[in-house]
Amino acid sequence: MQETVVTRRPTLEELHLSGGKKTRLRRLLYQAGPANGTLLFLPYDHGIEHGPVDFLSNPESADPAYLFRLAIEGRFSGIVTHFAVAQRYYPEFAGKVPLIVKINGKTAIPPDDEAFSPLTGTVEDAVRLGADAIGYTLYTGSPSQDRDIPQLSEVRREAERLGMPLIVWSYPRGRAVEEKGGRESLYAVDYAARMALELGADVVKINLPKPHKESSKHPDQYAELEGERFEMTRRVVASAQRCLVLFSGGSYKDDESFIKDVEMGMRAGAVGLIAGRNMWQRPRAEALPVIEKVHALLDSFAAPES
Amino acid sequence: MQETVVTRRPTLEELHLSGGKKTRLRRLLYQAGPANGTLLFLPYDHGIEHGPVDFLSNPESADPAYLFRLAIEGRFSGIVTHFAVAQRYYPEFAGKVPLIVKINGKTAIPPDDEAFSPLTGTVEDAVRLGADAIGYTLYTGSPSQDRDIPQLSEVRREAERLGMPLIVWSYPRGRAVEEKGGRESLYAVDYAARMALELGADVVKINLPKPHKESSKHPDQYAELEGERFEMTRRVVASAQRCLVLFSGGSYKDDESFIKDVEMGMRAGAVGLIAGRNMWQRPRAEALPVIEKVHALLDSFAAPES
Amino acid sequence: MQETVVTRRPTLEELHLSGGKKTRLRRLLYQAGPANGTLLFLPYDHGIEHGPVDFLSNPESADPAYLFRLAIEGRFSGIVTHFAVAQRYYPEFAGKVPLIVKINGKTAIPPDDEAFSPLTGTVEDAVRLGADAIGYTLYTGSPSQDRDIPQLSEVRREAERLGMPLIVWSYPRGRAVEEKGGRESLYAVDYAARMALELGADVVKINLPKPHKESSKHPDQYAELEGERFEMTRRVVASAQRCLVLFSGGSYKDDESFIKDVEMGMRAGAVGLIAGRNMWQRPRAEALPVIEKVHALLDSFAAPES
Amino acid sequence: MQETVVTRRPTLEELHLSGGKKTRLRRLLYQAGPANGTLLFLPYDHGIEHGPVDFLSNPESADPAYLFRLAIEGRFSGIVTHFAVAQRYYPEFAGKVPLIVKINGKTAIPPDDEAFSPLTGTVEDAVRLGADAIGYTLYTGSPSQDRDIPQLSEVRREAERLGMPLIVWSYPRGRAVEEKGGRESLYAVDYAARMALELGADVVKINLPKPHKESSKHPDQYAELEGERFEMTRRVVASAQRCLVLFSGGSYKDDESFIKDVEMGMRAGAVGLIAGRNMWQRPRAEALPVIEKVHALLDSFAAPES
Amino acid sequence: MQETVVTRRPTLEELHLSGGKKTRLRRLLYQAGPANGTLLFLPYDHGIEHGPVDFLSNPESADPAYLFRLAIEGRFSGIVTHFAVAQRYYPEFAGKVPLIVKINGKTAIPPDDEAFSPLTGTVEDAVRLGADAIGYTLYTGSPSQDRDIPQLSEVRREAERLGMPLIVWSYPRGRAVEEKGGRESLYAVDYAARMALELGADVVKINLPKPHKESSKHPDQYAELEGERFEMTRRVVASAQRCLVLFSGGSYKDDESFIKDVEMGMRAGAVGLIAGRNMWQRPRAEALPVIEKVHALLDSFAAPES
Secondary structure (H helix, E strand, O other): OHHHOOOOOOOOHHHOOOHHHHHHHHHHHHHOOOOOOOEEEEEOOHHHHOOHHHHOOOHHHHOHHHHHHHHHHOOOOEEEEEHHHHHHHHHHHOOOOOEEEEOEOOOOOOOOOOOOOOEOOOHHHHHHOOOOEEEEEEEEOOOOHHHHHHHHHHHHHHHHHOOOOEEEEEEEOOHHHHHOOOOOEHHHHHHHHHHHHHHOOOEEEEOOOEOOOOOOOOOHHHHHHOOOHHHHHHHHHHHHOOOEEEEEOOOOOOHHHHHHHHHHHHHOOOOEEEOOHHHHOOOHHHHHHHHHHHHHHHHOOOOOOO | OHHHOOOOOOOOHHHOOOHHHHHHHHHHHHHOOOOOOOEEEEEOOHHHHOOHHHHOOOHHHHOHHHHHHHHHHOOOOEEEEEHHHHHHHHHHHOOOOOEEEEOEOOOOOOOOOOOOOOEOOOHHHHHHOOOOEEEEEEEEOOOOHHHHHHHHHHHHHHHHHOOOOEEEEEEEOOHHHHHOOOOOEHHHHHHHHHHHHHOOOOEEEEOOOEOOOOOOOOOHHHHHHOOOHHHHHHHHHHHHOOOEEEEEOOOOOOHHHHHHHHHHHHHOOOOEEEOOHHHHOOOHHHHHHHHHHHHHHHHOOOOOOO | OHHHOOOOOOOOHHHOOOHHHHHHHHHHHHHOOOOOOOEEEEEOOHHHHOOHHHHOOOHHHHOHHHHHHHHHHOOOOEEEEEHHHHHHHHHHHOOOOOEEEEOEOOOOOOOOOOOOOOEOOOHHHHHHOOOOEEEEEEEEOOOOHHHHHHHHHHHHHHHHHOOOOEEEEEEEOOHHHHHOOOOOEHHHHHHHHHHHHHHOOOEEEEOOOEOOOOOOOOOHHHHHHOOOHHHHHHHHHHHHOOOEEEEEOOOOOOHHHHHHHHHHHHHOOOOEEEOOHHHHOOOHHHHHHHHHHHHHHHHOOOOOOO | OHHHOOOOOOOOHHHOOOHHHHHHHHHHHHHOOOOOOOEEEEEOOHHHHOOHHHHOOOHHHHOHHHHHHHHHHOOOOEEEEEHHHHHHHHHHHOOOOOEEEEOEOOOOOOOOOOOOOOEOOOHHHHHHOOOOEEEEEEEEOOOOHHHHHHHHHHHHHHHHHOOOOEEEEEEEOOHHHHHOOOOOEHHHHHHHHHHHHHHOOOEEEEOOOEOOOOOOOOOHHHHHHOOOHHHHHHHHHHHHOOOEEEEEOOOOOOHHHHHHHHHHHHHOOOOEEEOOHHHHOOOHHHHHHHHHHHHHHHHOOOOOOO | OHHHOOOOOOOOHHHOOOHHHHHHHHHHHHHOOOOOOOEEEEEOOHHHHOOHHHHOOOHHHHOHHHHHHHHHHOOOOEEEEEHHHHHHHHHHHOOOOOEEEEOEOOOOOOOOOOOOOOEOOOHHHHHHHOOOEEEEEEEEOOOOHHHHHHHHHHHHHHHHHOOOOEEEEEEEOOHHHHHOOOOOEHHHHHHHHHHHHHOOOOEEEEOOOEOOOOOOOOOHHHHHHOOOHHHHHHHHHHHHOOOEEEEEOOOOOOHHHHHHHHHHHHHOOOOEEEOOHHHHOOOHHHHHHHHHHHHHHHHOOOOOOO
């Protein structure tokens, strides 16, 4: 059965990284979290991206300190926050869990038709806090790409100057994306994966592709490619080429389907996952067993350090 | 009865402030105004934000010198003005009452659909005048957030560089906010409180939340949370986490309901209030007794210096 | 008897200060320390200027935290340290005693023939830490004045830009000074006092003038002016004009002569003193009574707030 | 017997570090090398400071790759090189051993009378390579201090801006130092230790003090303090206060006296040592057993992570 | 017989070069001149370094166009000139022979006691002209090292930013060098070779070492190493480690000894030579046969492209 195939991931050497990017990425891959060449990140940028509504189901999650403790206890490869939250809370946990600083963000209040995520920090801010990578949200396909692409390119240049790995959250968004099959379509996610490679991401976070929404503008070629989920997933990983791929944990769902999705992503060649709401939208006592299951799964995809 | 609960406020230590921010914030909390760990600010940015219409009911209030004298006499923790007013009037009162310089502002003349508040000064201007904090107005949810967020982030960085506490007036505004339940809804105020934390405010000023305007786009989860006023207030303070919360005095209303609101805010975990129009839209002789009542109330929420 | 005369000191108004300088200087004069219009500073730059040899007689004094506590307990107007000591220790005491950051310094190891004090920090560093003034050491008469004068002028400009009071330690130094009567001669100290005014000091620290060392190059006119100590002291204060004068406590001597010197300086028009070694080169229990005597004396020179 | 006393070292908390400095210093102290709160650095800046003459006794040591491998195999807390050597060799070892970039240096060819060490790199260079700290050589007491002190102060400021721990090699040097008792005298080393604290070092490297060279200019007070080696050592550590102290391994000597010196330094309150020539001026097979002895010794001085 | 040994040269991969440096260096090594992994440069910076005196023996050599033609005809890997000569003459020959721009230089008129070579151009100037590398002269051991080292470090940084290979002419010079055995001594040349590695040269040009001048300050260890010329040569190449070594052709001498020196250098591990005066201080017709002999010799040291 085809699903037993495991796609080879790029090695650190193949990424042709500078000293600083390599040092930091090796730290994330081999000296923190699973420490086996896979990545497990805990994202916590929802206060900006979704607002406090995301914290309602588990009120403790409104407290950043709870999240930092969860990241340490759950042996995550890193925690992802915006600069100011890290500045106020990270000093207590400095060095106990790697920090990834998200440097752009926007609220969910205005519509997404022309989605664009403005800067909330700088690469230098992230270096000053001792972060090991920076995160940037790119809205592939948005009419605002004429501001987004140069903004990312400038961030990419700063990240090179300071040796910081660049993780791009590459999300299809905007009016035209919706018209051409939707943000979750294979066409859109595939394009988003490739954009990250083309614009300089060292790591890209994408969502699992799904069948497209009915539309006459959806590209024909992709219609035939849709179908088997694993093949779709493998395709988007392949489009990222020498860019390490992370899949999203998505919104909170049952644990079994979550773990199954993680496993499919890893077989498809992903290096790991970013899973937040599955982790902190329920009590800590419920979250920890799931985290352990993810660790066990990631162990089975360990890659030896080169 | 639940209302006797008083929510603990963050300590100065928990804010992880640099030397300069800590020095200045301690001065505001313990060496000026109530000097008991609470804050009572006199705002006077209305000449820009509302225009001279606000001064009609008490013509003396058009004179900034009157306001500076009122701030001193009423033992306020500080007076809040735009740069140029401070530059022209503060030298006479320098050091007699702390100064907070508001560094962005806009008139009330165009509609608020895409509200955005441009800079009227810099953090450095405020330092040069001897201010102890700067103020910034963020319009959470405005379509102009793509200009507002990076502008605030730049101000945040300058404030760090110069050790100036950053007070964010976080106001939900714009077309989408109104469509989703309105600027006073719990949903909107809660989001605004959180945005201040996420973007680096040391202190946030918000308004007391109210029931939402009827709208199909209002988030369902918030509908059930609305109701009891104290609980709503407590929720928005909680969303700000390690960011000190100030409530607005709002427009001039009867003294009893004003004092009652202040008390509810303080019990909910606020560190104090910003009250202008209640103070200077009536004769000085009427204002002073109310100010004294507020002082007495704040004394009952005193927090010992750490 | 002439000694009962007390020379009038310049008022804050007469200094024509910007808002920031005035705010901070008023704080030093009226809201900290004696808080009566006089100044009592505790200097602690000796680790650079003299080396740890100064700490031998009271080993506790090697610990900056001891000094900060002494400054608070002894109700000093401020403590004076170099930037890095303040950065490492002030956060614990932020706002509990004003901070003055000395921004240049040099070791005592090489000879003083061409004395020059290079920068150890910037005015901006001092602002970031929440300091209320900066200190600069000018070596009046040194052959290195061609580097010293422009360096001070640049610092003066930065201090203006940021509204920071500038305190100049004006010390006659160098080969030529020694040839013309020595660093303690009236001629030299008088020149040093005037240089501070001319180069933009808001406050100048000088030493009490003494008779000159025999030298054919000593200016004749000064020979006749030397003699009565009070008159000499009054002269150097007069040369500083609208620049507030601080006298040095000098090295550790008997308390009676120390207090007598302080009193003479104050009568001569000084605004206060900077006394370190008299304070921390002996056990705390011995120091506190002397500090109290100084407070009592300064109270007798109180000036009402304008 | 007095020598059983072990002086308490400052905790990370007491250093009041920013997030980035704390993250990186914690990594050096607890996640690399001995990983027990002590430090063991392998210095390799000799190619500039002494020239290839230092490599003659063990020709393999001319090869930086040999040194990087030795640092990894010997479980050092970090390896110290100039920028360009790290840039050319570190990519192969990136993340396998922490990197400290020395950012100034000079050859040993001209005389040391006015010793000054110019910049070979920048803090930003070091960040780009993924270094965890930067090193700076300060020549305390040199007539060139007027260039050295501001150069270090500028480096200190950059290190703060980028959250990089600053390690200062504080060496007494120059004509005046030799006249006042010599570079190894207690007076000189004590001054050097203090200068590092005063100028912003997070960690200082000094040499063990020795009796002074005969000189009439040697400060009297220090003559009586000289004598018992442990007491001398304790004194210089005490002068550094909240600056972590490293002692030098010095030039290659017999292992027994080397280990004894290390032990004395640790008892005196040092956090660890920088030992190069003892390590790489002999065959690897001879070096490793000594390194293991040092590890065993450092283990006995372990400090729990706060 | 030992002389048959050929020392392995570092590969391009081992240099850990960025894309631009690698592209340009590969072009010099494999697509121009011998195009076999060796380098043969024609230097023409003598107009500054020695003055027109060097052109007297072959007046045509005063004409830069003659030199560019000779470089093309003789299939050199590149021609080395200062910026302005290249700007005025290279357009005619652009792309026909690679250009190396020397970016610092000085006349031979003042004595060399404190030798220092100021900038005549920038890395960007060189890029603008289409150069494939830049050249910098470092005077190892000069008392002016405090200006030379940071100047080179700044050039190194610019060369990285623009992806330009950096060739350092590393010459021992100055008073102290002469006192310690002279500029041609093994001690001095060895130090110079190492300095180039330590300061970031991709390629270093040194002279063949010779016995030292009698001096009591000459380091003892080197005395014994002197002797056999090949061993001395091998040693200095070894000190440069992963920095490619070029030897100088030196002043015009008989062809046989010149070729023999080249051969010895190549066997010792050099990548090629820079030979000017041997080439253009005689008529073209005489020069070309010698050039062909050098080509034949270099072919015997060809290294396959990795």
